[in-house]
Amino acid sequence: MRYIKGKRAAAATVCLMMILGVMLCGCYEQASRPLVKLSVWWSDDGDRELVAEIIEEFKKEHEKEALFEITVSRESVMNLRGTVLANPEAAADIFMFADDQFDALKNAGALLEISENTDRVILENGGRENGACRCAMYEDKLYAYPLTMGNGYFLYYNSAYFDEEDIKSLDRILDKAAANGRKMTIDFSSGWYIYSFFKGAGLTLEMNEDGLTSTCNWNAVDTPYRGVDVAETMLRTATHEGFVSCDDQGFQDGVKNGTIIAGINGPWNAEMVRQAWGNDFAAARLPACTIAGDSVQMCSFSGYKLVGINPHSENSEWAMKLAEKLTSEEMQRRRFEMVGECPSNVNAAVSKEVQDSPAVAALLAQSEYAYAQRVAESYWHASYIFGITMAGGNSDHQDLQTLLDQMTREITGENETD
Numbered sequence: 001m002r003y004i005k006g007k008r009a010a011a012a013t014v015c016l017m018m019i020l021g022v023m024l025c026g027c028y029e030q031a032s033r034p035l036v037k038l039s040v041w042w043s044d045d046g047d048r049e050l051v052a053e054i055i056e057e058f059k060k061e062h063e064k065e066a067l068f069e070i071t072v073s074r075e076s077v078m079n080l081r082g083t084v085l086a087n088p089e090a091a092a093d094i095f096m097f098a099d100d101q102f103d104a105l106k107n108a109g110a111l112l113e114i115s116e117n118t119d120r121v122i123l124e125n126g127g128r129e130n131g132a133c134r135c136a137m138y139e140d141k142l143y144a145y146p147l148t149m150g151n152g153y154f155l156y157y158n159s160a161y162f163d164e165e166d167i168k169s170l171d172r173i174l175d176k177a178a179a180n181g182r183k184m185t186i187d188f189s190s191g192w193y194i195y196s197f198f199k200g201a202g203l204t205l206e207m208n209e210d211g212l213t214s215t216c217n218w219n220a221v222d223t224p225y226r227g228v229d230v231a232e233t234m235l236r237t238a239t240h241e242g243f244v245s246c247d248d249q250g251f252q253d254g255v256k257n258g259t260i261i262a263g264i265n266g267p268w269n270a271e272m273v274r275q276a277w278g279n280d281f282a283a284a285r286l287p288a289c290t291i292a293g294d295s296v297q298m299c300s301f302s303g304y305k306l307v308g309i310n311p312h313s314e315n316s317e318w319a320m321k322l323a324e325k326l327t328s329e330e331m332q333r334r335r336f337e338m339v340g341e342c343p344s345n346v347n348a349a350v351s352k353e354v355q356d357s358p359a360v361a362a363l364l365a366q367s368e369y370a371y372a373q374r375v376a377e378s379y380w381h382a383s384y385i386f387g388i389t390m391a392g393g394n395s396d397h398q399d400l401q402t403l404l405d406q407m408t409r410e411i412t413g414e415n416e417t418d
Contacts, residue, residue: 041075041095046339093313099135099304112309116320132344144306145327146344151303154362178242185263188245188391191383199299201225207374214376219404245391270359283362302370382410
């Protein structure tokens with residue numbers, strides 16, 4: 001009996017030692033892994049659960065390499081630039097931002113050059129000449145991860161009133177709307193939309209290298225299409241019986257109450273329009289307008305959401321790995337399903353789910369005639385004043401060239417005496 005008890009005691013001792021060994025080994029492995037702390041500023045609320053899922057997947061993929069503490073906070077893309085530039089060192093390791101903030105963030109040294117899997121990221125988002133990559137690059141170097149290409153605009157139309165030939169011409173759309181006692185709309189009070197006429201005419205609006213001022217020749221008199229030619233087109237549109245200029249809320253109200261049957265607007269209203277028009281919901285690239293007797297394709301601003309890395313991050317290599325995961329093909333595809341934003345990743349963008357969306361298909365069709373928004377702050381007030389003057393039919397009969405000269409001087413920051 002003593003012998004048996006001795007064996008049992010020895011076995012218990014061995015088991016205890018094994019358990020302690022495993023525990024000590026686990027503690028050693030945990031202690032040997034570095035603790036990586038990362039913070040993320042994410043603008044959208046609709047995909048917050050998805051972001052949490054992707055982060056958990058990321059942790060599991062790298063659990064043998066590090067222990068992670070990752071926090072996610074909401075920071076609107078509208079405020080991101082100001083928040084980061086106010087105190088770059090206090091900004092999150094990873095942050096989502098709109099592409100029109102790229103120059104200001106890059107010039108302030110608030111974006112880390114992406115050095116992890118750079119060529120792969122560029123290729124997956126359409127290559128160096130693709131708009132999404134151009135918006136994220138400076139001097140052929142990548143400084144952000146493309147996430148979406150959803151912030152543009154196109155033509156919504158009710159197919160009960162228009163066929164596929166009608167929607168190719170702004171004039172025909174206006175005539176059809178008037179014939180049916182309805183309206184077509186463009187927000188003339190916003191430089192975001194009136195750009196479509198001037199850019200279509202080949203006139204120039206660009207940000208200068210200083211990131212603070214713009215070059216603009218919208219008052220040109222010696223170009224194939226003059227600024228006055230564009231202004232006359234806008235006036236003719238504004239005074240058409242089938243036209244109304246209204247803001248985003250006005251567009252929504254008009255679609256719902258049936259007074260608006262076509263309009264130039266963005267993908268954020270796609271679900272609202274679909275619910276209002278049902279099976280008659282349709283979308284296409286922007287139409288052509290008539291300028292100086294010629295049919296000219298209307299252009300648009302394009303917009304992208306990007307994800308940047310803070311150069312002050314203490315774990316920048318891990319931040320790049322996580323940012324790549326948060327902007328991957330899988331993430332972009334799943335984000336489209338949740339919030340409807342068009343992916344910049346080329347494989348995600350050609351998926352059946354994306355291609356079956358009329359709004360996204362229209363956005364992609366317009367992308368050939370879409371250009372990155374790169375303008376100084378002075379542009380918005382100047383274009384607003386000019387736009388509302390056109391929307392009102394230039395009721396004071398002001399000289400169009402004078403109006404164009406005034407707008408251009410304000411946009412470029414030039415004094416009247418220059």
